[in-house]
Amino acid sequence: MAAAALTLLVILVSIIITTLINKKRAAPAAAMHPPPPPSPPLRSVIANLPKIIFHSKPMFRWVHDVMKEMNTDICLIRLPGGGAANNIIPVLDPAIAREMLRKQDAVFADRPISFGSHAVSGGYVTTAAVPYNDQWRKMRKVLASEIVSPARHVWLQEKRDEEADNLVFYVHNRCMAGKCVNLRIATRHYCGNVMRKIMFGRRFFGNATADGGPGPMEVLHVDAVFAALDYLYWSCLSDYFPCLRGWDVDGKEKVIKEADETIKRYQNPIIEERIRQWRSGERKEMEDLVDVFITLKDDHGEPLLTPHEIKNQATELMMAAIDNPSNAVEWAMAELINQPDLMAKATNEIDKVVGKDKRLVQESDIGRLNYVKACAREAFRLHPLAPFNAPHVATQDTIVGGYFIPKGSHALLSRYGLGRNPKVWVDPLKFDPERHLRDSSDAEVALTEHDLRFISFSTGRRGCLATVLGTCMTTMLLARLLQCFAWTPPENAKTVNLAEAEDHLSLATPLMALPRMRLAPHLYPGN
Template sequence: MDNTSSNKFSISAFSWGLHDFATTRIVSVQSTFLFVLLFLSLSVVKAKCKSRKKINQAPLPPGPTPWPIIGNLAEIIWKNKPTFRWIHALMKELDTDIACIRLAYTHVIPVTSPEIAREFLKKHDSVFASRPVTMATEYSSRKFLTIAVVPWGDQWKKMRKVVASEIIAPSRLRWLLEKRTEEADNLVRFIYNQCKSNGDDNSTGSSAVINLRLATRQYSGNVIRKMMFNRRYFGEGRKDGGPGYEEEEHVESLFTVLMHLYSFILSDYIPWLRPLDLEGHEKIVSEAMRIVNDYHDPLIDERVHEWRDGKRKEPQDLLDTFILAKDSNGKPALSVEEIKAQCTEIMLATVDNPSNAAEWTMAEMINQPETLQNAIEEIDRVVGKDRLVQESDLPKLIYVKACAREAYRLHPIAPFNLPHVSNADTIVAGYFIPKGSHVLLSRVGLGRNPKVWDEPLEFKPERHLKDGSIEIDLTETELRFISFSTGRRGCMGVALGTAMTLMLLARVIQGFTWRIPPDEAKINLSESQNDLFLAKPLHALAQPRLPAHLYPPN
């Protein structure tokens, strides 16, 4: 077995080891949970129900009848996995666009209606501006030092100010354009080299079956590593431009953390159970974060010392910008721990959305050759075949943007948006929303809502072109779907996420002809049971379609 195969096997073994551990621990949950029920029922402490039944008060949204004290925790712990699919099935059964599911003392409010979603995030945005505290977000943010997952408060305001002014400003994105372009070139080179190694000297005539999930995820990882640390590889990488063991492990660990940020685990609703780690989630998250930190922390510590010792004179990447950021008194704006935490959060926020949208878009279009051909013809018309697509071309690629927009609608990265927590009792859509409720805007429910979209389960980019507009954004201000979160706690990296998604998609479409692999009748578009990714990574037959001299050399 060669090193590459051995490395891949190690990552696979790591992933399955975590999976087996979690499965084993879940088996013990039922008996443990029975003990918890007995303990709670015998407790002399009277529970205070947060639903506050008052005369003439608006009702809670419809939902399943909760058990005393534990609410509906038994339903999601014992048998209804994954929880997001149970929630959506329940709302369909109840025929409602808003529901209330009580988990212990927390009211969880899922929403699938754009009108109600707008009421939450536009009319009452200030009331729902906080985030819940979970085990996984505590790990990912180094005990809540960042922006996206921290509760509302001074720390969020401080970090948001620094990131908005120093990191994601338009001038900063322009400054880092060359690094993003370098990784777009490397993506094309990586795929081209796989085709070339499978053919003869006439490289433009050779082809190979490409793992597009690997290619798209590593492109996203490469881009943010280059922007953050000015490097593509933590290790030696591969000569063909592909990831080495370190890069695959890094990205795999980031995705593991993302999968557990808000995963409906028991201890997030009954905190005193956390030391037991009944479902094994804390072991999984802590190990994944250990891997991420082992790659990041030495680089950050070394860079901080270089600036303190005067060994660096000019900033080269986002890490330098974090280190050099000053407060109003001219002192460092961020501690080293805050820098480490925010670097990781930016990594987490960057790797998943562009890669998932591109993989799903390519899977859908390869099954619809006419749709793929429309995108090819647009790129050839706007860019031609004598040079590679650049970010400056993206505003003119209207159909390509429509394809990406359709992927965000139909195939979102996560079932729900990041939760919003209410800081006061509120009435929304005629329903009582208690203080402390977790509001979950459903990316699945909004994007696939048959009351909003015709043929909601069909991939039809043309639906976004009907108004004849020559301007298309990947964002959806009316919340008919969610590509990037909106509102006071909305995504701050929309411009970067848009550029990464479209550049990835345009380069893959322009550089290669894509077909269904020879041994398959069509691309399997089945969705994974436990998440919203393709059930199997996308493999497709690629053949270079541009003159050989356009493919970046080794």
């Protein structure tokens, strides 16, 4: 009761202080600058504070509903507390998004401070969650030149190929047993397997499973990755009220710590042992990305990265690579199962490019699988995993779209709103892969969307460096599932339920589907 009373008191005092400060600033700001983006009524913000603070970081459905009521594609939501989420600026307009991440990229290159981002980045020693500073420049240079470079991508292809085969092996085993496949498990753990293989040179932390599926350790590892992602920004009460940091009034700090500790409990011992092997001379050849990190040298021949940096950057790479491909493919499969004619077009394309019963689809085929990639693009557009992109913090006062944006404001590009904006997309709630074939003047469909009409891999200084890896993982995952198996809803079900979860954008229930072999038996790995 005492903690709840203290929390309520802090919120009420913060509302009063914030309101007075905003009123004091309003007159001179109006004289000096264009107006800020329109704001929802204060009563609406106050009425929704409990949900914003305690549930959905901030509650994205309320944000989009209120912007729809205001008929605006940009707004300014002032939250009390003066902390990490004081000024939130959601953006649903691609033109404004492009202005922020292209024309004013340097202005919006910073990241906010939050309990979650501090925890998973090891105190901001990584890349994606780190403020715009020298540490970010150092780590981004390492990733661009040494980790996700074209040469490194080719070097790691064999490991990715192994996991594409293991995916088919796992689903085939379920198929032969006459069992449904939980495609959330299949997609998430394919992505987890790829990242563990290229990072640590192994698929399993424990013993291999007979059917190729994840073991208990792998399940805990991937679940922790998704939990950490869910709590990265605006999850803790202390993100809104920094004076409460360490008190863990709402219990969220404990959740984040446990997720981070779970990830590192499985990863760090491997990294520590590998460092010992290199230092002792026992290990002499690089086999995976951990080896690359360890063997990097500075200008004086000393290790470029500390063990702490390596461990936390490995965690961030895991978090960056597993979520989007797995979610997009789970949604794409759900939509395609409900529209068999679209699934037939995708499988027919694969058969035409690869040849029916000749071989399994490979990464070298991706450039010619335009319809398959159009299905993935449409899933990224309509069904993003996160409602917002990682926040961009304005490093100075600026003007965007004719509106004044105060320094320190947090710009949130809405993945949900951009992809479903009716001013941009015809029939935006319809899953229509062919819209990307009609809209593209290029010979090859790409999963990237440079005009920011939706977000698959972000752009600018804070954009995703590993778009090639993400494209390969997404396309191979979807193509192998479609090429190797015919899919139907579970017995006694005519269609897949496409309902979204209430507090996030994944399917409300994991996708269950029944596979049937569609290739010659000798093509399935293990036969």
